[in-house]
Amino acid sequence: MTPPIYERVALIGLGLIASSMCRAMQRGGLAGEIVGTARSAGTRDAARRIGLCDRVADSAAEAVEGADLVVLCVPVGAMEAVARAIGPHLKPGATVSDVGSVKQAVVAAVAPHLPETVHFVPAHPLAGTERSGPEAGFAELFDNRWCLIVPQPGSAPAAVGRLESLWRGMGAETERMSADHHDLVLAVTSHAPHLIAYTMVGVADDLRRVTDSEVIKYSAAGFRDFTRIAASDPTMWRDVFLNNKDATLEILGRFTEELFALQRAIRTGDGARLFEYFSRTRMVRRGIVEAGQDTDAPDFGRGAGRK
Amino acid sequence: MTPPIYERVALIGLGLIASSMCRAMQRGGLAGEIVGTARSAGTRDAARRIGLCDRVADSAAEAVEGADLVVLCVPVGAMEAVARAIGPHLKPGATVSDVGSVKQAVVAAVAPHLPETVHFVPAHPLAGTERSGPEAGFAELFDNRWCLIVPQPGSAPAAVGRLESLWRGMGAETERMSADHHDLVLAVTSHAPHLIAYTMVGVADDLRRVTDSEVIKYSAAGFRDFTRIAASDPTMWRDVFLNNKDATLEILGRFTEELFALQRAIRTGDGARLFEYFSRTRMVRRGIVEAGQDTDAPDFGRGAGRK
Numbered sequence: 001m002t003p004p005i006y007e008r009v010a011l012i013g014l015g016l017i018a019s020s021m022c023r024a025m026q027r028g029g030l031a032g033e034i035v036g037t038a039r040s041a042g043t044r045d046a047a048r049r050i051g052l053c054d055r056v057a058d059s060a061a062e063a064v065e066g067a068d069l070v071v072l073c074v075p076v077g078a079m080e081a082v083a084r085a086i087g088p089h090l091k092p093g094a095t096v097s098d099v100g101s102v103k104q105a106v107v108a109a110v111a112p113h114l115p116e117t118v119h120f121v122p123a124h125p126l127a128g129t130e131r132s133g134p135e136a137g138f139a140e141l142f143d144n145r146w147c148l149i150v151p152q153p154g155s156a157p158a159a160v161g162r163l164e165s166l167w168r169g170m171g172a173e174t175e176r177m178s179a180d181h182h183d184l185v186l187a188v189t190s191h192a193p194h195l196i197a198y199t200m201v202g203v204a205d206d207l208r209r210v211t212d213s214e215v216i217k218y219s220a221a222g223f224r225d226f227t228r229i230a231a232s233d234p235t236m237w238r239d240v241f242l243n244n245k246d247a248t249l250e251i252l253g254r255f256t257e258e259l260f261a262l263q264r265a266i267r268t269g270d271g272a273r274l275f276e277y278f279s280r281t282r283m284v285r286r287g288i289v290e291a292g293q294d295t296d297a298p299d300f301g302r303g304a305g306r307k
Numbered sequence: 308m309t310p311p312i313y314e315r316v317a318l319i320g321l322g323l324i325a326s327s328m329c330r331a332m333q334r335g336g337l338a339g340e341i342v343g344t345a346r347s348a349g350t351r352d353a354a355r356r357i358g359l360c361d362r363v364a365d366s367a368a369e370a371v372e373g374a375d376l377v378v379l380c381v382p383v384g385a386m387e388a389v390a391r392a393i394g395p396h397l398k399p400g401a402t403v404s405d406v407g408s409v410k411q412a413v414v415a416a417v418a419p420h421l422p423e424t425v426h427f428v429p430a431h432p433l434a435g436t437e438r439s440g441p442e443a444g445f446a447e448l449f450d451n452r453w454c455l456i457v458p459q460p461g462s463a464p465a466a467v468g469r470l471e472s473l474w475r476g477m478g479a480e481t482e483r484m485s486a487d488h489h490d491l492v493l494a495v496t497s498h499a500p501h502l503i504a505y506t507m508v509g510v511a512d513d514l515r516r517v518t519d520s521e522v523i524k525y526s527a528a529g530f531r532d533f534t535r536i537a538a539s540d541p542t543m544w545r546d547v548f549l550n551n552k553d554a555t556l557e558i559l560g561r562f563t564e565e566l567f568a569l570q571r572a573i574r575t576g577d578g579a580r581l582f583e584y585f586s587r588t589r590m591v592r593r594g595i596v597e598a599g600q601d602t603d604a605p606d607f608g609r610g611a612g613r614k
Contacts, residue, residue, distance in 0.1 A: 188514055216594045281509050
C-alpha cells in the first residue's frame with residue numbers, strides 16, 4: 001500500500017464537496033487522518049452520526065492544528081472569517097487550499113490572513129449535485145471531473161504538485177489556471193447558466209395565468225432540466241454571484257444581446273437563422289459527450305431512475 | 308386479450324415520437340395494424356430495416372387509406388401540406404390527430420383540409436429526448452408523462468375518448484385543454500426554456516477568449532444541463548417558435564425583465580434578494596420530483612450512465 005499523500009487533512013465546512021472529499025480520500029487511502037469541522041452544531045452532529053471524518057472538531061482553529069493540508073469548503077462569503085480564525089493556528093509548512101467557485105475574490109479574502117510559513121494553493125473541483133450537507137457526499141463525485149488548480153506567485157512547486165496528486169487520487173483530472181481566467185471560464189460554464197436557470201424557474205413560478213400545478217405537471221417538456229441547477233444551495237450561489245460580479249454580468253450581457261437577436265428572428269419569421277443556430281448548438285452537446293463530460297444516454301439516462 | 312383500440316393506425320412522419328408510439332402501441336396491443344410513412348426515402352428505408360411498423364407506405368395518401376386513426380407526426384411547419392395531401396384519402400369516420408408542440412397554429416393549418424366526415428382531435432404528448440429519427444423511439448417514452456388533448460368544437464365525444472384510451476394505453480396520463488391555453492402553458496414549460504438553452508449554448512460557443520475546448524471540458528459545472536435540450540431537432544424547434552410566436556415572445560419578455568432585476572441585485576450587492584429568490588426556486592424542483600415528473604436521484608441519476 002502506498003503511504004497517504006498527507007498525514008493529516010482538515011476540512012473546514014462539511015457540505016457536499018467536503019463530505020465527498022472525505023469519502024474519496026478514504027476510498028483511495030490518501031490521508032492518514034481526516035479532521036472535519038462545521039460552523040453549525042447540527043452539521044457537526046450529523047457528520048459524527050454518519051461517521052464522516054476520523055474526528056469532528058468543534059472549531060476551525062482546533063481542526064487545523066497539526067494538519068498538513070487545510071481545505072476551506074465553506075461558501076465564498078465565509079472564507080475571510082475562516083482564514084482569519086485559522087491563520088494563527090496553522091502548522092508551518094502546511095498547505096492551505098479551498099474549493100470555492102470563484103478564485104480572485106477568494107484569493108483576496110484569504111491570502112492576507114495566512115502566515116508566510118504556509119503554502120496557499122487555491123483549487124476548484126468542477127463537480128457537484130443539487131444536494132447539500134454532510135449526508136450528500138459520495139466517493140465518486142470527482143471521478144472524471146476536472147479540478148482547476150490556481151497556484152499563487154509564492155506557491156512552492158512541491159506543494160502544488162502534492163495537492164494535484166491528491167485531486168488525481170480522488171479521481172479528478174487537474175489543470176492549472178490563473179485566477180482571472182478561471183473566473184471568466186466559470187462565468188460562462190457555470191455562473192451565467194445558473195443565474196439563467198434560477199431566473200427561468202422564478203418566472204415560471206410567478207406566472208399567474210399558468211398555475212403552479214401546471215408548471216410542475218408539464219415540466220417534462222423542457223422546464224424540468226432547469227430546475228435541477230435552480231435547486232442548488234442558495235447561500236453558496238448568492239456568494240458566487242456577489243464575488244464574481246464583473247465576469248458574470250459580462251456574460252449575461254452577451255447572453256441578453258443574443259437572446260434579443262433570436263427573439264427578433266422569431267418575430268420577423270427568420271426560420272433560416274433559427275435553423276442554422278439550432279444546428280450549431282447541437283454540435284456542442286456532441287463535443288461534451290465525446291469529451292466524457294456527460295452521459296450519452298438520452299434524457300441524461302433518467303429512464304434508469306424512473307418509477 | 309382485449310381487442311385493439313384501433314384496427315388500423317397510420318403514422319405520418321417517423322421520428323422520435325412516431326417511432327415511440329409504434330413501440331408503445333405494440334407493447335400494449337393497441338392497434339391491429341400500424342402503417343407508417345415518411346417524406347424521405349432514407350427514413351422509410353431505416354424504418355423498414357428495423358421493422359418499425361407492420362407496413363411502411365411510400366406516401367401519406369397511401370398510408371392513410373382505410374386507417375381508423377391517422378396521427379400527424381411531422382414538424383409543425385409541414386402539417387398543412389400533409390393535411391392537404393391526405394384529406395381526399397381519409398376513411399369516413401376516421402379520427403385525425405397530431406403530436407405537434409403548438410396547437411393553435413396546427414388547428415389553423417390542418418382543419419381546413421379535412422373532410423367533414425372525419426373527427427379532428429389534436430393532441431400533444433409532453434415527452435421526448437434530444438434524439439431524433441425512427442431509430443430513437445422506445446416503448447417507455449410516454450410512461451408517466453402527460454398527453455394534452457385539445458378537442459375541437461365539432462369533435463365527437465366518443466372519438467375524443469377513444470384517442471384518450473390510446474394514450475393511456477401507451478402509458479401516458481391525459482388532460483383536456485383549449486388550444487390557446489395549451490400554447491401559453493407550453494411557452495412557459497417548454498418553448499421559452501428551449502430558446503434560452505439554445506441561446507446560452509450559442510453564446511458559450513461564440514466566446515473567443517474562452518476556447519471551445521474549455522467550454523466543453525468544464526461543462527459539468529452547470530452548462531452541460533443546457534446542452535441536452537439545445538441538442539433537440541432544429542427543424543422541429545424552428546417550426547415551434549415560428550408557430551407559437553406571441554406566447555413565446557411574451558414569456559421571454561417576462562424572463563428578460565426578471566433577469567435584469569437579478570442582474571441589478573448582483574450589481575448592487577443585494578444578497579438578501581438573491582438568497583430569497585434562490586430559496587424559492589429550490590422548492591419548485593421539490594414539487595416536480597414529488598409529482599413524479601423527474602427523478603429524485605442527484606444529478607438526474609447520471610452516475611448510472613457514467614463511464
